Amino acid sequence: MTSDPAEPASGGPARVTRRRFLGTTVAAAGVGAAVAVGVTSAVGGGSPATGEDTVPFSGEHQAGIATPVQDRLAFAAFDLTTTSRGDLERLLRNWTSAARRMVVGRELGRGEPDPLAPPVDTGEALGLRPSRLTLTIGFGPTMFDDRFGLSARRPAALADLPPLPGERLDPERSGGDLCIQACADDPQVAFHAMRNLARLGRGTVVLRWSQLGFGRTSTTTSGTATPRNLMGFKDGTRNIRGDDRTALDRFVWVGDDTDQPWMRGGSYVVARRIRMFIEVWDRASLQDQQDTIGRFKVSGAPLSGGREHDTPRFGDRTSNGPAIPDDAHIRLASAEENHGVRILRRGYSFTDGIDTSRGELDAGLFFIAYQRDPRTQFVPLQRRLGAHDALSEYISHTGSGLFACPPGVGGPDDFWGRSLLGAV
Numbered sequence: 324m325t326s327d328p329a330e331p332a333s334g335g336p337a338r339v340t341r342r343r344f345l346g347t348t349v350a351a352a353g354v355g356a357a358v359a360v361g362v363t364s365a366v367g368g369g370s371p372a373t374g375e376d377t378v379p380f381s382g383e384h385q386a387g388i389a390t391p392v393q394d395r396l397a398f399a400a401f402d403l404t405t406t407s408r409g410d411l412e413r414l415l416r417n418w419t420s421a422a423r424r425m426v427v428g429r430e431l432g433r434g435e436p437d438p439l440a441p442p443v444d445t446g447e448a449l450g451l452r453p454s455r456l457t458l459t460i461g462f463g464p465t466m467f468d469d470r471f472g473l474s475a476r477r478p479a480a481l482a483d484l485p486p487l488p489g490e491r492l493d494p495e496r497s498g499g500d501l502c503i504q505a506c507a508d509d510p511q512v513a514f515h516a517m518r519n520l521a522r523l524g525r526g527t528v529v530l531r532w533s534q535l536g537f538g539r540t541s542t543t544t545s546g547t548a549t550p551r552n553l554m555g556f557k558d559g560t561r562n563i564r565g566d567d568r569t570a571l572d573r574f575v576w577v578g579d580d581t582d583q584p585w586m587r588g589g590s591y592v593v594a595r596r597i598r599m600f601i602e603v604w605d606r607a608s609l610q611d612q613q614d615t616i617g618r619f620k621v622s623g624a625p626l627s628g629g630r631e632h633d634t635p636r637f638g639d640r641t642s643n644g645p646a647i648p649d650d651a652h653i654r655l656a657s658a659e660e661n662h663g664v665r666i667l668r669r670g671y672s673f674t675d676g677i678d679t680s681r682g683e684l685d686a687g688l689f690f691i692a693y694q695r696d697p698r699t700q701f702v703p704l705q706r707r708l709g710a711h712d713a714l715s716e717y718i719s720h721t722g723s724g725l726f727a728c729p730p731g732v733g734g735p736d737d738f739w740g741r742s743l744l745g746a747v
């Protein structure tokens with residue numbers, strides 16, 4: 324085992340900064356070529372990164388799931404252009420190696436720069452802090468077709484999502500063999516990571532779709548103010564907390580009961596690009612908005628009264644009927660009304676300019692949810708919401724992805740997906 328200088332010692336914070344980029348290695352592109360990534364000679368500027376700037380990359384579970392949500396997102400789905408298992412393994416090794424460096428704020432490349440070759444690192448994150456960058460990988464259902472001999476390793480829980488009510492999916496914003504979720508407090512750091520992984524993978528993968536997100540819409544941390552989504556409501560009040568081990572084990576991490584041991588400690592992510600009809604929403608009365616969600620807009624308290632974090636009393640009635648309407652989003656999505664089922668939400672707002680056909684904003688929520696089995700969590704939830712939720716009038720699901728996120732990586736020789744490829 325060789326030690327990797329870019330890896331934080333025993334999961335602790337790394338005392339490094341992004342430094343002036345000096346070294347490069349010629350990035351060997353093309354199918355089957357191992358792309359060298361290494362540590363750049365580190366000289367010069369920047370103030371030392373603090374432990375608060377870095378999230379440990381290694382661990383039992385991948386970072387970026389139970390990790391306190393960062394402010395920004397760059398999400399990308401990729402398709403493999405190779406049919407070689409060796410290429411797939413090389414890609415995963417190279418991506419892991421690059422990810423280890425980027426999350427501690429180191430650029431890619433090694434040795435003296437070659438002025439005649441393109442720089443290995445694209446450079447836009449030089450001098451920026453690690454910004455709590457996390458990189459999380461997922462494998463889509465299509466990776467388990469016949470191309471790589473992995474069909475026997477496809478988990479039953481990675482069943483294609485069935486058609487669901489409330490969706491008008493754009494194939495160009497859906498699916499993918501692989502996904503990378505890059506989250507950071509600095510948008511440029513998140514984008515840089517996604518871009519450089521795409522670049523390293525050239526010849527083996529192509530980008531299929533991507534999504535930038537801002538303004539995290541879900542709390543996963545106790546004791547912090549709940550952020551608001553683009554509808555102006557607090558979002559994440561009753562989300563699973565990243566420090567609630569019992570809930571994580573029950574609802575998020577794949578356990579021993581899986582049909583695919585390589586997924587133990589992993590999770591399944593469902594990503595949905597949900598367009599909001601903002602102009603319609605903005606014309607709805609405050610009361611309609613509150614009845615739609617089931618909470619007061621300003622305080623975030625449930626319509627049954629009390630304060631934001633008080634448990635909604637779904638049985639309470641007023642002279643006009645239930646205090647929280649029967650079709651309110653929080654009622655239909657609640658564990659109480661869904662056989663105790665919960666999910667870990669980790670979404671972001673997005674705006675992608677305007678929909679020129681209607682002169683309306685193309686904006687909404689890039690919904691990301693982690694769970695141990697989408698068949699019993701996301702799918703039944705969305706079936707119910709899509710059919711009955713008052714919110715459906717104001718939203719439409721326009722993109723969709725489902726990915727199996729393998730467990731975390733260990734020491735320097737380990738890589739994303741080793742449990743999958745090694746198990747075959």
Ligand code: HEM
Binds near residue numbers: 552562598656
């Ligand atoms: C644009 C679309 C959506 C918006 C604006 C939205 C907004 C909200 C808001 C404001 C809350 C209340 C605060 C909280 O507890 O987090 C909430 C709760 C929740 N939402 Fe959504 N949501 C959307 C889509 C979805 C989808 C697609 C699902 C799952 C299929 C979902 C599942 C949940 C769950 C499980 C809760 C917690 C309910 C509870 O236990 O009280 N949401 N959402």
